[in-house]
Amino acid sequence: MKNFKRILSYCRPYWWRIALAAVASLAVGGIDGAIAYLVEPVLKKIFSGKDMMIFSLLPLGIILLFVVKGVCRFTNDYFMRTAAQLSVQDVRNELYRHNMRLGLGFFTRHPTGTLMSRVTSDVTMMQEGVGSIVSGIFRDTFSAASLLGVIFYRNWELALITFVVIPVTAWPAQKIGKKIKAIAKLGQGKMGALNSILQETFSGIKVLKAFGLEERETEKFQRTNAGLYATLRKSIKYDALSTPIMEFIISFGVAAVIWVGGTSVMQGRMSASEFFSFIAAMILVFTPIKRILNTYNVVQRSLGASERVFEIIDEIPEIADAPDAVDIGRVKGEIEFRSVSFRYDDDYVLRDVSLQAHRGEVIALVGPSGGGKTTLVSLITRFYDPLEGSILVDGHDIRKVTLKSLLGQVALVDQETILFNDTIANNIRYGKPGAADAEVEKAALAAYAHDFIEELPEGYQTNIGDRGLRLSGGQRQRICIARAILKDAPILILDEATSALDTESEQMVQAALNNLMANRTTFVIAHRLSTITHADRIIVLEKGGVAEMGGHETLLANGGLYSRLHGMQFRE
Numbered sequence: 001m002k003n004f005k006r007i008l009s010y011c012r013p014y015w016w017r018i019a020l021a022a023v024a025s026l027a028v029g030g031i032d033g034a035i036a037y038l039v040e041p042v043l044k045k046i047f048s049g050k051d052m053m054i055f056s057l058l059p060l061g062i063i064l065l066f067v068v069k070g071v072c073r074f075t076n077d078y079f080m081r082t083a084a085q086l087s088v089q090d091v092r093n094e095l096y097r098h099n100m101r102l103g104l105g106f107f108t109r110h111p112t113g114t115l116m117s118r119v120t121s122d123v124t125m126m127q128e129g130v131g132s133i134v135s136g137i138f139r140d141t142f143s144a145a146s147l148l149g150v151i152f153y154r155n156w157e158l159a160l161i162t163f164v165v166i167p168v169t170a171w172p173a174q175k176i177g178k179k180i181k182a183i184a185k186l187g188q189g190k191m192g193a194l195n196s197i198l199q200e201t202f203s204g205i206k207v208l209k210a211f212g213l214e215e216r217e218t219e220k221f222q223r224t225n226a227g228l229y230a231t232l233r234k235s236i237k238y239d240a241l242s243t244p245i246m247e248f249i250i251s252f253g254v255a256a257v258i259w260v261g262g263t264s265v266m267q268g269r270m271s272a273s274e275f276f277s278f279i280a281a282m283i284l285v286f287t288p289i290k291r292i293l294n295t296y297n298v299v300q301r302s303l304g305a306s307e308r309v310f311e312i313i314d315e316i317p318e319i320a321d322a323p324d325a326v327d328i329g330r331v332k333g334e335i336e337f338r339s340v341s342f343r344y345d346d347d348y349v350l351r352d353v354s355l356q357a358h359r360g361e362v363i364a365l366v367g368p369s370g371g372g373k374t375t376l377v378s379l380i381t382r383f384y385d386p387l388e389g390s391i392l393v394d395g396h397d398i399r400k401v402t403l404k405s406l407l408g409q410v411a412l413v414d415q416e417t418i419l420f421n422d423t424i425a426n427n428i429r430y431g432k433p434g435a436a437d438a439e440v441e442k443a444a445l446a447a448y449a450h451d452f453i454e455e456l457p458e459g460y461q462t463n464i465g466d467r468g469l470r471l472s473g474g475q476r477q478r479i480c481i482a483r484a485i486l487k488d489a490p491i492l493i494l495d496e497a498t499s500a501l502d503t504e505s506e507q508m509v510q511a512a513l514n515n516l517m518a519n520r521t522t523f524v525i526a527h528r529l530s531t532i533t534h535a536d537r538i539i540v541l542e543k544g545g546v547a548e549m550g551g552h553e554t555l556l557a558n559g560g561l562y563s564r565l566h567g568m569q570f571r572e
Contacts, residue, residue: 003303003306003307003310004299004303006306006310007126007129007130007302007303007306008130010087010088010090010091010130011083011084011087011130013086013087013090014082014083014086014087017079017080017082017083017086018079018080018083020075020079021075021076021077021078021079021080021083022142024072024073024075024076024079025072025076025080025142025143026142027068027069027072028069028072028073028076028142028143030142030146031065031068031069031072084127084130085127087130088123088124088126088127088130091123091126091309092119092123094313095118095119095123095309095312095313096119098312098313098315099115099119099312101317101320102315102317102318103317103318103319103383103384104319104378104383104384105318105344105383105384106315106317106318111192111193111196111199112196112199113192113193113194113195113196113197113198113199113200114189114192114193114195114196115312116192116195116199117188117191117192117194117195118188118192118308118309118312121188121191121192121195121305122188122305122306122308122309123305123309125184125188125301125302125304125305126302126305126306126309128298128301128302129298129299129301129302129303129305129306130302140288140289140291140292140295141288141292143287143288144285144288144289144292147281147284147285147288148285150281151278151281151282151285154274154278154281155261155270155274155278157260158257158260158261158278158282161253161256161257161260164253168249172242172245172246172249173242173246173293173296173297174296176238176239176241176242176245176297177296177297177299177300178300179234179238180235180238180239180297180300180301180304181300181301181303181304182304183231183232183234183235183238183304184235184300184301184302184303184304184305185304185305185307185308186231187228187231187232187235187304188304188305188308189308190224190227190228190231191228193224193227193228194221194224194225194228197217197220197221197224198221201217201221235301238297239297242293242294242297243290243293243294246290246293247290250286250290254282254286257278257279257282258279261275261278261279262275318384318385319382319383319384319385319403320403321402321403322399322400324400325400325401325402325403326396326400326401326402326405327401327402327404327405328393328394328396328401328402328405328406328409329405330409330490331393331394331409331490331491332359332394332490333357333358333359333360333393333394333409333490333491333520333521334356334357334358334359334392334393334394334395334521335356335357335380335391335392335393335491335521336355336356336357336391336392337353337354337355337356337376337379337389337391338354338389338390338391338392339352339353339354339388339389339390340352340353340354340376340379340386340388340389340390340391341353341386341387341388341389342372342375342379342384342386342387342388343387348544349370349372349375349544350372350375350376350379350386350544350545351543351544351545352388352389352545353372353376353389353541353544353545353546354389354546355539355546355549357521357523357537358521359490359521360519360520360521361521361522361536361537362517362522362524362532362534362535362536362537363521363522363523363524363535363536363537363538363539364523364524364525364526364532364535364537364538364539365377365523365524365525365526365539365541366525366526366527366529366532366538366539366540366541366562366565367540367541367542367547367561367565368542368565371541371542371543371544372541372544373495373525373541374495374525376523376541377493377495377523377525379391380393380398380410380491380493380523381406381407381410381412381493382398382399382403382406382407385399393406393409393491408489409489409490409491410489410491410492410493411431411483411484411485411487411488411489411491411492411493411516411520412484412492412493412495413477413480413481413484413492413493413494413495413513413516414480414495414496415495415496417473417476417477417479417480418480419464419471419476419479419480421463421464421465421466422463422464423458423460423461423462423463423464424453424456424459424460424461424462424464424479425437425440425460425461427464427479427483428440428443428444428479428482428483428486429483429486430483431443431482431483431484431485431486431487432486432487432488435486437460439486440460440482440486441460443482443483443485443486444460444478444479444482446482446485446512446515446516447478447479447481447482447485447512447515447516448478448508448511448512449475449478449479449481449482449512452475452478464479474508478508478512481512481513481516482512484516485515485516489520490520490521491520491521491522491523492516492517492520492521492522492523493522493523494513494517494522494523494524494525494526495525496525496526496527510531528569529562529565529566529569529570530569530570532552533552534552535551535552536551537549537550537551538550538551538552538555538562540555540560540561540562540565542561547560547561548560548561548562
């Protein structure tokens with residue numbers, strides 16, 4: 001009931017649509033009741049009273065009645081469904097907005113395809129449930145109530161026989177509904193796994209084809225898809241069982257009514273027209289009741305999906321502003337790590353790291369893979385928070401400043417060039433939304449990207465495709481550098497920014513990076529030691545701790561880990 005009420009709460013802003021639909025549903029239910037009620041007097045006047053006027057007007061009356069009913073039904077369906085669509089649109093927006101507030105750790109724990117499935121497939125299933133809830137509550141309930149009123153008015157004894165079987169149908173409906181809910185939740189999980197395979201396959205299609213793994217991935221997809229079918233088959237089975245079971249139970253009531261009512265007619269205690277009126281009302285009343293029971297199955301599927309959606313919405317962000325967080329303003333770029341330790345699971349990635357970076361300094365981070373270099377710089381941006389110790393920017397503990405103001409101080413150029421399916425100009429503007437064309441062009445010039453951009457068919461308005469695949473690696477990296485230059489942040493993080501480039505591209509990108517690094521506190525992660533010999537200080541990380549610290553020449557002379565790494569790279 002908690003989730004059920006929570007789903008309905010999203011309909012509250014659209015109450016006027018629901019109210020209008022409810023009025024129309026009252027009319028639909030009233031017309032159903034009127035049809036059932038009028039059967040007896042109309043039949044009596046036509047066949048007993050030989051009233052030809054009513055007989056001649058009957059076809060026109062039937063047409064008009066169904067026109068009015070059709071208009072009311074359209075009004076009911078249209079406003080109910082749009083209210084459901086708008087409310088679920090709000091759910092999807094809230095889910096996406098909350099996803100954007102969650103920390104990087106959340107996204108490392110959940111596959112991308114699964115998260116996509118919750119925003120799309122799960123919310124779509126919720127939408128079906130919301131539409132069924134509001135339409136089932138109003139139209140079918142009102143229709144059933146009006147028809148029950150007619151049959152009780154006509155003959156309360158026969159009505160009691162009819163009414164007895166209706167509650168009996170609730171027990172199997174509840175049992176089947178619970179099964180469908182559990183299966184729906186499991187099925188949505190299978191759909192998420194299928195989406196994960198699709199996302200991995202399409203994003204890694206180049207590698208997949210290079211190793212000739214198309215057949216293997218196809219078999220993997222087919223196995224997962226077969227698992228999805230096996231789950232959905234159970235849902236189909238229970239869904240298909242519900243109607244025959246309901247009809248079987250209802251048949252006992254119908255049979256009893258026909259036996260008792262038919263006996264009353266033959267014994268003269270009830271007229272044939274009264275009996276036919278009752279039968280018409282009884283047949284009509286079972287139609288909305290069956291729809292309500294079928295709606296129950298849809299609602300259960302919706303509740304199964306809603307649990308998965310609300311799991312994400314209720315996820316508490318690991319990284320959030322403190323209640324007393326302040327706007328840090330523009331900083332000088334003084335950064336200090338004080339006895340910082342961090343672990344992802346059980347193993348420490350960083351342990352008791354202390355270091356300082358002064359304004360305008362270039363700090364290089366080197367060491368074996370897994371030494372904690374990327375984690376260290378990720379703590380500066382609060383992608384994660386340290387488990388022990390603290391990080392200060394201009395003397396402020398970064399946990400005491402607002403995330404927005406902190407991230408405004410940092411520009412990141414990553415080894416993975418993240419570009420979006422948009423124009424080059426808009427990709428550069430990610431560094432400063434709303435920047436003028438002249439500012440974008442100035443940043444591109446500083447990043448040595450202007451010349452190749454001008455050679456493209458539409459210049460800065462060229463759409464670069466999904467992840468910028470229409471550009472070379474060096475071109476993509478220079479777009480990312482232009483984005484960072486446009487942001488003009490006092491702190492810069494370069495994470496393997498030239499690792500995947502050829503020599504010519506690396507030289508051009510390195511020149512662009514030199515422009516970017518000017519007058520900024522810069523942290524550089526590099527495996528190629530030749531690119532960081534100019535650094536003011538080199539921090540050598542090994543097994544999560546600081547193994548060495550100093551300038552290039554000093555570290556070479558010490559003969560430690562840095563010297564060994566340098567010797568391995570430059571051995572003749």
